[in-house]
Amino acid sequence: MPIAKRRKEDVTVKLIAVFKQLIAEGTLEPGGRLPAERELAESFGVSRSSLRQALKVLEIMGVISQRVGDGTYLNKGADAILREPMEFLILLDGISAHELMEARLLVEPELAARAALRASEEDIAEIHKELRAMEAAKDDHAKFVAHDLLFHQAVFHAAGNRVTSLMFSVVHKSLDKLITMTSQVVEPEHTLTLHRRIYQAIRKRDQDESRRRMTEHLVDARDLLSRAAEKQSHFQMAARIQTLKKKEPRPSR
Amino acid sequence: MPIAKRRKEDVTVKLIAVFKQLIAEGTLEPGGRLPAERELAESFGVSRSSLRQALKVLEIMGVISQRVGDGTYLNKGADAILREPMEFLILLDGISAHELMEARLLVEPELAARAALRASEEDIAEIHKELRAMEAAKDDHAKFVAHDLLFHQAVFHAAGNRVTSLMFSVVHKSLDKLITMTSQVVEPEHTLTLHRRIYQAIRKRDQDESRRRMTEHLVDARDLLSRAAEKQSHFQMAARIQTLKKKEPRPSR
DNA sequence: CGGGATTTATTGGTAGTACCATTCCCCTCA
DNA sequence: TGAGGGGAATGGTACTACCAATAAATCCCG
Numbered sequence: 065m066p067i068a069k070r071r072k073e074d075v076t077v078k079l080i081a082v083f084k085q086l087i088a089e090g091t092l093e094p095g096g097r098l099p100a101e102r103e104l105a106e107s108f109g110v111s112r113s114s115l116r117q118a119l120k121v122l123e124i125m126g127v128i129s130q131r132v133g134d135g136t137y138l139n140k141g142a143d144a145i146l147r148e149p150m151e152f153l154i155l156l157d158g159i160s161a162h163e164l165m166e167a168r169l170l171v172e173p174e175l176a177a178r179a180a181l182r183a184s185e186e187d188i189a190e191i192h193k194e195l196r197a198m199e200a201a202k203d204d205h206a207k208f209v210a211h212d213l214l215f216h217q218a219v220f221h222a223a224g225n226r227v228t229s230l231m232f233s234v235v236h237k238s239l240d241k242l243i244t245m246t247s248q249v250v251e252p253e254h255t256l257t258l259h260r261r262i263y264q265a266i267r268k269r270d271q272d273e274s275r276r277r278m279t280e281h282l283v284d285a286r287d288l289l290s291r292a293a294e295k296q297s298h299f300q301m302a303a304r305i306q307t308l309k310k311k312e313p314r315p316s317r
Numbered sequence: 318m319p320i321a322k323r324r325k326e327d328v329t330v331k332l333i334a335v336f337k338q339l340i341a342e343g344t345l346e347p348g349g350r351l352p353a354e355r356e357l358a359e360s361f362g363v364s365r366s367s368l369r370q371a372l373k374v375l376e377i378m379g380v381i382s383q384r385v386g387d388g389t390y391l392n393k394g395a396d397a398i399l400r401e402p403m404e405f406l407i408l409l410d411g412i413s414a415h416e417l418m419e420a421r422l423l424v425e426p427e428l429a430a431r432a433a434l435r436a437s438e439e440d441i442a443e444i445h446k447e448l449r450a451m452e453a454a455k456d457d458h459a460k461f462v463a464h465d466l467l468f469h470q471a472v473f474h475a476a477g478n479r480v481t482s483l484m485f486s487v488v489h490k491s492l493d494k495l496i497t498m499t500s501q502v503v504e505p506e507h508t509l510t511l512h513r514r515i516y517q518a519i520r521k522r523d524q525d526e527s528r529r530r531m532t533e534h535l536v537d538a539r540d541l542l543s544r545a546a547e548k549q550s551h552f553q554m555a556a557r558i559q560t561l562k563k564k565e566p567r568p569s570r
Numbered sequence: 571c572g573g574g575a576t577t578t579a580t581t582g583g584t585a586g587t588a589c590c591a592t593t594c595c596c597c598t599c600a
Numbered sequence: 601t602g603a604g605g606g607g608a609a610t611g612g613t614a615c616t617a618c619c620a621a622t623a624a625a626t627c628c629c630g
Contacts, residue, residue, distance in 0.1 A: 075584070076373055080401070087408050094409060100610060111585040113366060116611085120329055120370040121377045127405045132611040133593025139409065148333070149402045152380045155340050156347060156392065159479060167480035174427050227412060227420035231484050328613070353581060364614040369583085385582040386622025 075110050079118035094140040124148055150234040161242050164235050165286040171228060176262060176278035177271040179222035187222035188267055194218050195263050202252040209244045215259055246292040258284060328363050332371035347393040377401055403487040414495050417488050418539040424481060429515060429531035430524040432475035440475035441520055447471050448516050455505040462497045468512055499545040511537060
């Protein structure tokens with residue numbers, strides 16, 4: 065009798081629960097290697113097919129990494145873990161870039177204030193580093209935006225809370241493309257000025273000003289993005305994949 | 318030749334990308350029914366095994382629902398979509414309850430202020446409803462905590478940002494058990510008083526007070542939780558599952 | 571003719587097998 | 601001592617067979 069036998073849960077769901085516990089209790093350690101699929105399947109008393117489904121879920125979520133000919137490993141940190149789910153969340157709930165920016169606007173100012181309060185010298189140096197990287201990449205939009213977001217990540221890190229940091233790294237990634245498009249019609253120096261003010265405020269350990277400067281920047285960015293999004297909406301209609309044929313509510317039979 | 322043939326991506330990964338696009342372009346609509354697995358596999362030119370892996374990923378993430386004998390359906394809203402990933406995130410990065418509470422403390426006060434600003438009459442009624450539900454459940458810890466969290470969810474909803482709302486619903490769920498334990502050593506009336514103040518402040522449309530009252534409550538809760546967590550740490554060593562045997566860095570062969 | 575019970579086809583769930591390409595380890599040989 | 605080759609192990613995919621749950625179609629009886 066495999067695993068347990070609660071309710072009517074999938075074997076897959078049970079397996080995932082088992083892995084969760086194994087990680088929680090330390091039997092599996094980040095970076096560690098898991099037994100081969102064939103062995104695992106046998107010791108769990110399930111087929112390899114079922115086991116693979118569970119492993120695939122974990123891999124897509126970024127919990128583990130699988131390499132042919134090598135093995136399966138438990139990932140260490142997992143920044144990417146929320147990425148896929150987040151994308152679907154945005155798709156399914158129809159969350160717009162505007163709403164994502166609103167979320168940033170709600171959270172990031174407070175985090176900037178917190179950063180001003182508890183940033184270490186290294187944190188501040190890191191923020192400064194990203195600022196200079198932005199200056200150096202004025203002409204490369206993609207690079208410029210990448211360092212823009214890293215700047216914000218550095219502020220998150222300085223604020224010292226990984227939960228918000230991880231959550232909003234996903235939000236940032238979701239906005240990446242759109243921001244890159246926007247950046248092409250905005251003077252880099254404009255963006256830089258706003259970032260410099262934030263950096264200076266944090267450096268001065270001025271919580272109120274940090275909060276205000278971050279708000280100032282994000283309000284500006286939000287409005288720019290909204291306008292860009294309007295223009296882009298015309299291009300929404302992409303090439304279709306016709307592979308999928310039916311989608312009726314259950315064909316008669 | 319199945320799907321496409323970029324790089325060395327899994328068939329599973331490709332399939333997920335395809336589904337993502339099908340959802341994005343509207344070929345698949347929330348609530349709609351997907352073709353049977355056998356049909357889908359054929360039209361995509363992949364085996365059912367591979368297709369099922371992709372579908373399983375989507376199901377666990379909460380994107381779709383599968384029912385034997387019935388079919389596969391695309392979910393509408395997806396509150397639960399971040400749940401599993403978030404749990405692993407907490408596990409892998411070793412995030413503590415304290416850090417989760419810190420995250421709440423960073424975000425929820427600002428959201429309370431926003432709620433005071435833009436809550437509709439219905440929103441305020443909903444918050445009040447949860448407050449009364451808490452009062453009615455003074456003696457049932459689990460129920461009391463459930464409505465406690467729903468109270469906060471209602472505040473989120475009133476603030477009007479789904480992104481933060483969805484993200485923190487996961488944080489709340491992660492904290493649920495621990496809060497329930499804590500609530501057993503705290504006078505319910507104490508918690509109620511703090512919640513009433515928040516409600517009154519939002520009702521008065523007083524942003525500053527809403528922010529302060531929410532901070533007051535969460536600071537209190539955080540400290541209670543930290544103390545409870547200390548006591549609990551002794552019980553961390555749970556029964557182990559010995560099914561998994563090996564975890565060495567690649568057995569010699 | 572109507573409605574409940576039954577049959578039947580469909581669907582997702584699981585197991586198992588076979589084969590492939592990749593990767594790594596170890597052994598051999600120069 | 602070093603380089604190369606062979607073999608074993610690993611994850612990836614496909615295919616088959618069967619099970620259990622579901623819902624639609626059918627039958628049967630009042």
